[in-house]
Amino acid sequence: MRDKQVQDSVLVKEYINGKETALEYLIKRHQQKVFSFIYSKVQDRDITEDVFQDTFIKVIKTLKKGNYNEEGKFLPWVMRIAHNLIIDHFRKSNRMPSFKNTDEFDIFSVLGDGTLNAEKQMIKNQILSDVRDLVEELPEDQKEVLKMRIYMDMSFNEISENTGVSINTALGRMRYALINLRKIIEKNQIILVS
Numbered sequence: 001m002r003d004k005q006v007q008d009s010v011l012v013k014e015y016i017n018g019k020e021t022a023l024e025y026l027i028k029r030h031q032q033k034v035f036s037f038i039y040s041k042v043q044d045r046d047i048t049e050d051v052f053q054d055t056f057i058k059v060i061k062t063l064k065k066g067n068y069n070e071e072g073k074f075l076p077w078v079m080r081i082a083h084n085l086i087i088d089h090f091r092k093s094n095r096m097p098s099f100k101n102t103d104e105f106d107i108f109s110v111l112g113d114g115t116l117n118a119e120k121q122m123i124k125n126q127i128l129s130d131v132r133d134l135v136e137e138l139p140e141d142q143k144e145v146l147k148m149r150i151y152m153d154m155s156f157n158e159i160s161e162n163t164g165v166s167i168n169t170a171l172g173r174m175r176y177a178l179i180n181l182r183k184i185i186e187k188n189q190i191i192l193v194s
Contacts, residue, residue: 008074016063023063027056030075034082041086051089055082134184142177145170 014022039048058081062068135143148154159170
């Protein structure tokens with residue numbers, strides 16, 4: 001009964017002051033969320049249990065050293081520790097590609113919370129739709145070059161051949177298309193975030 005009424009921050013203080021049972025309450029209160037989070041990333045029960053134990057060993061060490069200062073934010077702090085240990089696990093087992101963000105690979109797409117994927121996809125689709133609408137406002141010659149470059153993935157040499165203009169003219173049109181697109185976005189006060 002007691003563990004439902006007492007806030008995390010109070011239990012943390014009690015544990016730091018020597019009351020061992022306070023940590024038991026904290027672990028019981030959050031074990032399902034932390035365990036599920038870890039399992040959703042590693043998809044293996046044994047590894048999940050190892051990472052879960054390592055997470056709370058690190059929590060205990062940090063609390064004992066007096067290095068905890070996350071006032072009232074115990075669970076997000078524990079989740080961050082678990083998240084970092086998951087990354088360490090993947091690094092050690094070489095199951096994850098290098099941690100460079102490129103167009104093809106984004107570390108956060110691997111570690112992202114699956115429950116948000118549908119929402120993120122809807123937002124991304126809306127942004128793409130908004131950008132297509134903005135592109136339609138460009139002058140015809142700039143719009144043509146931008147579409148060939150971005151949507152058709154054509155080289156400037158191919159654009160030059162298809163439009164009958166020099167490569168420099170194609171490059172110039174692309175440059176002005178991007179400048180004008182930025183002006184349209186600013187004029188309409190559109191915020192494009194992903």
